[in-house]
């Protein structure tokens with residue numbers, strides 16, 4: 369029997385799962401678990417604070433290279449203390465271990481906007497689109513409002529958010545500078561109140577080789593700063609192949625998102641990633657999405673542009689519409705210009 373805090377994933381997926389078992393659809397499913405493990409680039413960002421310009425430049429070049437070649441890398445010596453990370457992790461566990469009924473009424477019990485609590489894949493039409501997970505996707509504006517009240521949870525979120533936002537601004541400035549833009553764009557448009565925090569929980573899954581924890585997707589933000597626990601699960605595409613990302617408790621993982629790919633005109637890679645489940649262990653992760661306000665216009669910083677201009681709000685709406693209509697996000701391919709090359713859209717979940 370499911371624990372009272374688990375969302376009813378079994379019940380919701382019963383029909384799709386039994387159809388698959390009867391039709392042997394899983395034979396056509398790529399092997400989720402037998403994926404090679406790999407250590408993604410590790411960058412010591414404490415060098416950015418050093419007085420030696422050569423050391424600072426060396427670090428910036430590593431960041432630039434990782435964003436072009438990987439789209440996902442880890443930073444160590446990032447200055448965010450273990451206390452802050454552990455503090456939020458404790459609160460995260462507490463909030464997920466509330467009864468499902470209570471979590472579903474997030475606007476009543478936790479003062480979050482409705483729609484902040486998400487579970488599974490409500491629009492899935494096939495087994496590949498299922499996600500065995502639940503999440504609180506929280507606009508930071510909800511936490512910063514005076515009406516949010518002061519409780520340990522919101523205090524921990526604010527503490528984490530304010531620290532990682534400094535790291536996000538620093539990385540974004542380096543990436544802008546490397547594209548020849550010494551601009552205040554990020555400082556002006558990506559504010560504390562326009563960013564999002566997403567807390568993920570992946571309950572143990574009885575069908576780990578068939579069902580994703582989080583279906584393949586790219587992140588919508590400029591960049592994501594991710595902290596994951598020791599339980600393996602994150603995988604990314606590298607050179608057309610899925611590889612498993614080794615957890616590192618000392619690191620924060622940086623993931624380039626769609627907005628940076630569009631802004632950099634394809635130089636920085638919004639990398640496709642997914643999470644696989646574990647049959648016995650639950651897994652937690654927390655993500656900070658570095659985003660601008662909805663009216664911010666995103667346009668390529670070089671010509672000819674691969675993508676048509678769009679506002680962040682327009683992009684988010686398109687993602688929501690696609691998820692509603694097709695069960696997955698299409699993302700940047702919707703905005704390609706004639707110059708932009710066409711490619712097959714991967715199946716996506718929505719993190720907007």
Ligand SMILES: O=C(O)CCC(=O)C(=O)O
Pocket residue numbers: 566568582587594596601602641643652653655719
């Ligand atoms: O749980 C993870 O490791 C990744 C989460 C993720 O990709 C997301 O929230 O967008």
Ligand SMILES: [Fe+2]
Pocket residue numbers: 585586587641719
């Ligand atoms: Fe993601």
